[in-house]
Amino acid sequence: MQISKSVLLAALAATPSLVSAMFPIHIKNYRFIKPSSATNSESDNEIFFVKGVDYQPGGSSGYDAGSDTDILSDPEICARDAYAFQQLGVNTVRIYSLNPDLNHDKCMTIFNDAGIYAILDVNSGNYGESLNRADPSGTYDSLYLSRVFKFIDAFKDYPNMLGFFSGNEVINDQSDYAKIDPPYIRAVQRDMKQYIAKHANRSIPVGYSAADNTDLRLATFKYLQCNSLDGNKVNDNLDISRSDFFGLNTYEWCSGISDWQSSGYDKLNSTFEDAVIPLIFSEYGCNTKTPRTFDEVSEGLYGGLKGVFSGGLVYEYTEEANNFGLVKVDDSGSLTYKDDFANLESQLQNISLPATKESELSSDSIYKCDSSDIAKIYSGFGTNNFTLPSQPAEIANMINYGVNGTNTGKILTDYAVPTTFNYTVKNNKGDTVSATIFYDKANALNKLDATTTAVANAVSTSQSSSHSVNSSSSASSSVGSSTSSSSKSKGAANVVNVPIDQSGYLALFAGLISALL
Numbered sequence: 370m371q372i373s374k375s376v377l378l379a380a381l382a383a384t385p386s387l388v389s390a391m392f393p394i395h396i397k398n399y400r401f402i403k404p405s406s407a408t409n410s411e412s413d414n415e416i417f418f419v420k421g422v423d424y425q426p427g428g429s430s431g432y433d434a435g436s437d438t439d440i441l442s443d444p445e446i447c448a449r450d451a452y453a454f455q456q457l458g459v460n461t462v463r464i465y466s467l468n469p470d471l472n473h474d475k476c477m478t479i480f481n482d483a484g485i486y487a488i489l490d491v492n493s494g495n496y497g498e499s500l501n502r503a504d505p506s507g508t509y510d511s512l513y514l515s516r517v518f519k520f521i522d523a524f525k526d527y528p529n530m531l532g533f534f535s536g537n538e539v540i541n542d543q544s545d546y547a548k549i550d551p552p553y554i555r556a557v558q559r560d561m562k563q564y565i566a567k568h569a570n571r572s573i574p575v576g577y578s579a580a581d582n583t584d585l586r587l588a589t590f591k592y593l594q595c596n597s598l599d600g601n602k603v604n605d606n607l608d609i610s611r612s613d614f615f616g617l618n619t620y621e622w623c624s625g626i627s628d629w630q631s632s633g634y635d636k637l638n639s640t641f642e643d644a645v646i647p648l649i650f651s652e653y654g655c656n657t658k659t660p661r662t663f664d665e666v667s668e669g670l671y672g673g674l675k676g677v678f679s680g681g682l683v684y685e686y687t688e689e690a691n692n693f694g695l696v697k698v699d700d701s702g703s704l705t706y707k708d709d710f711a712n713l714e715s716q717l718q719n720i721s722l723p724a725t726k727e728s729e730l731s732s733d734s735i736y737k738c739d740s741s742d743i744a745k746i747y748s749g750f751g752t753n754n755f756t757l758p759s760q761p762a763e764i765a766n767m768i769n770y771g772v773n774g775t776n777t778g779k780i781l782t783d784y785a786v787p788t789t790f791n792y793t794v795k796n797n798k799g800d801t802v803s804a805t806i807f808y809d810k811a812n813a814l815n816k817l818d819a820t821t822t823a824v825a826n827a828v829s830t831s832q833s834s835s836h837s838v839n840s841s842s843s844a845s846s847s848v849g850s851s852t853s854s855s856s857k858s859k860g861a862a863n864v865v866n867v868p869i870d871q872s873g874y875l876a877l878f879a880g881l882i883s884a885l886l
């Protein structure tokens with residue numbers, strides 16, 4: 370999708386009035402960028418910091434694929450929590466498991482209008498809804514990817530979709546997982562990014578959320594951010610499968626106990642300084658000492674680390690059995706803030722972030738793929754020399770034609786977002802709070818869809834301005850016959866000819882690695 374920027378800007382200039390919307394975030398080099406107006410001008414746009422919480426009411430086992438509800442299906446609850454997010458001062462939530470068949474329009478509209486972005490994991494722990502880290506070749510298949518693609522369809526049209534996580538802690542230090550799983554993470558990212566390029570109106574970032582292990586996380590990061598074999602020239606197959614951003618789950622700084630050095634934040638600041646994609650903490654907030662005072666917010670993540678990291682997400686919003694909550698929810702659905710909530714709120718008020726303009730950033734985002742460098746950091750890391758599992762024909766077919774998703778979410782323009790709700794909110798002193806949600810008009814999507822779409826396209830163009838992948842190759846770069854290792858088809862037409870009904874194709878593909886490079 371290489372549309373010249375000047376063409377788009379000309380198209381924008383021709384539209385009569387500017388859109389007032391929650392502008393989609395895009396990426397330049399190692400920063401997220403929030404457009405400052407519909408003209409999406411690099412000299413006005415500023416870098417964006419994630420100030421977020423992990424939003425997982427019910428805990429990690431709270432997701433039920435058979436249920437007709439999920440975390441974003443009840444607008445009354447979403448309104449309640451949007452209020453609390455605003456009080457806390459967060460701008461982003463991460464959600465681990467959602468059902469792509471449900472309607473999320475009201476909740477996503479409430480969040481949009483309240484100024485909240487979403488980072489969503491496309492997986493769940495259920496069979497067929499994630500890679501099995503013990504058996505990646507046996508679970509990288511069309512059953513799994515069809516669900517991922519349906520998930521993308523369900524969320525791609527919300528402007529407040531900040532990014533998708535392709536996986537969470539799939540690569541870890543148990544068993545041989547760091548050896549067998551990395552190429553499959555890249556394969557899933559390739560498929561997701563090709564699907565988005567083909568079916569979404571903008572280039573929604575795809576990232577990965579890594580486990581908290583010092584050597585492994587650095588190896589994982591170098592593996593997932595690289596996009597060049599020689600360090601000079603972008604390789605299309607590596608670029609389409611790289612992570613657009615990288616999340617680190619880290620509990621190194623325990624508030625009231627650790628400091629910059631003893632937490633290891635000093636090492637994070639130096640070992641990740643060559644990042645060319647945005648870095649965030651996808652989980653943080655050690656709870657060894659409670660209540661948490663969150664010193665790592667002002668002194669660490671948004672202090673010493675702010676030149677390298679772009680903020681993060683505190684684990685986690687609701688209190689569950691593991692005692693990481695910021696709020697308690699009682700059986701009637703009423704909220705009580707914990708001391709942790711008040712402490713995090715004042716920490717977030719005490720940060721000052723750089724107002725760097727997009728135009729000040731280099732558009733260079735090349736990083737060398739170096740197997741031996743990665744092996745030196747973590748000897749058991751399986752880069753497979755950056756060769757990826759080939760893309761099964763059935764997956765290529767879904768990318769090309771879509772998954773016939775009937776559930777494509779959209780922001781509602783005719784929905785009166787609720788300013789109040791019928792749950793009680795109490796602060797950490799036990800006082801009832803008079804809760805009214807504040808909707809900044811600047812977040813409300815107006816009706817000029819054509820303008821919005823043009824903005825979205827301009828965003829995707831500028832994101833990939835330095836090394837964009839042409840649409841013909843991006844949608845089909847690794848499509849080919851199951852048995853040939855050099856069957857990179859470069860034309861979309863080739864995809865049409867791939868037979869899709871080969872029986873037993875799964876057996877053919879399982880474990881089959883074909884050279885893409």
Ligand SMILES: *[C@@H]1O[C@H](CO)[C@@H](O)[C@H](O)[C@H]1NC(C)=O
Binds near residue numbers: 668
């Ligand atoms: C505010 O942040 C600074 C670090 O930037 C820290 O030294 C100071 O203690 C913080 N103040 C409060 C009240 O947390």
Ligand SMILES: *[C@@H]1O[C@H](CO)[C@@H](O)[C@H](O)[C@H]1NC(C)=O
Binds near residue numbers: 673674676
């Ligand atoms: C962290 O790294 C940045 C960029 O490399 C550097 O400018 C900054 O001084 C470092 N912060 C600390 C506290 O060492």
Ligand SMILES: *[C@@H]1O[C@H](CO)[C@@H](O)[C@H](O)[C@H]1NC(C)=O
Binds near residue numbers: 740741754
């Ligand atoms: C993979 O890379 C290593 C160096 O990291 C090299 O020794 C080995 O020959 C390569 N294997 C293949 C199949 O290219």
Ligand SMILES: *[C@@H]1O[C@H](CO)[C@@H](O)[C@H](O)[C@H]1NC(C)=O
Binds near residue numbers: 770
């Ligand atoms: C979607 O529908 C088209 C046309 O009816 C069909 O050819 C294609 O196989 C369908 N795709 C899926 C994934 O069901």
Ligand SMILES: *[C@@H]1O[C@H](CO)[C@@H](O)[C@H](O)[C@H]1NC(C)=O
Binds near residue numbers: 445791
């Ligand atoms: C809250 O209001 C909704 C309608 O907005 C209603 O369906 C729900 O039953 C109410 N809940 C309580 C606890 O009153």
Ligand SMILES: *[C@@H]1O[C@H](CO)[C@@H](O)[C@H](O)[C@H]1NC(C)=O
Binds near residue numbers: 526569570818821
């Ligand atoms: C995205 O593009 C499709 C096809 O051009 C269009 O039907 C749809 O309305 C667009 N969605 C948004 C949110 O602009």
Ligand SMILES: *[C@@H]1O[C@H](CO)[C@@H](O)[C@H](O)[C@H]1NC(C)=O
Binds near residue numbers: 605
């Ligand atoms: C994209 O296409 C243009 C024009 O066809 C070509 O000049 C350019 O090299 C291509 N870029 C890539 C990355 O393939």
